[in-house]
Amino acid sequence: MLPTLARPWAIVAALTVTAGAVQAETVTPIGALQPGTVVTVQGTVERVTDEDEFRLADDSGRIEVYVGPNIVPARAGDRVTVRGIVDDDGPPEIYAREMVLPDGSVVRFPRSDE
Template sequence: MKQFLFAAATALALVAAPTLALSETVTPIAELKRGTMVMMTGDVARITDEDEFILADATGRVPVYVGPNFVPAAEGETVTVWGWVDDDLFSNEVYARRIQRADGTVIELRQGY
């Protein structure tokens, strides 16, 4: 039984692993699809809370959640965000895993959600 569970867990990890990889292609905000990992580049349009901001590009805007961390960028700053598009009922929201600031600094975000 233990061997079966180990084999099943290993197979699941191998199948699920590609979906957890960070994207290497920029996705415009207007093309975000729920339940996917994305990479987006845009400007911090507004900081809405200590752990959330609005990212804007030429195609739209999306809330980006960084909790339980503080927003690591300033309003008006251009950033690249890697994260997961939540499947919220009413609109998209991105749960950030990594942010790269305009100066090249990369921030890996702790996951608390």
């Protein structure tokens, strides 16, 4: 077991490694999304279109992001990272599983169908 003074440093080191792994994740441009794929996208919230949906844009395009049955935790103008699944039926849309907000906090979206 680590001495009491070493414990906080061990936690910081573990979090730093985790944060580095997230940053190394491959980000897919919105314009290159393929239906039925699990993706990570980054962009700016253009508009919150409903309490559980918003439009995300990057330099390559824009897409609707569904977070339901949860409420969108971001505002227009926020730069966010979204991880989710690209819908393979109907208009292009991402079913978000989690979102990294501008302050670095991660919001997970539990689904009622799970």
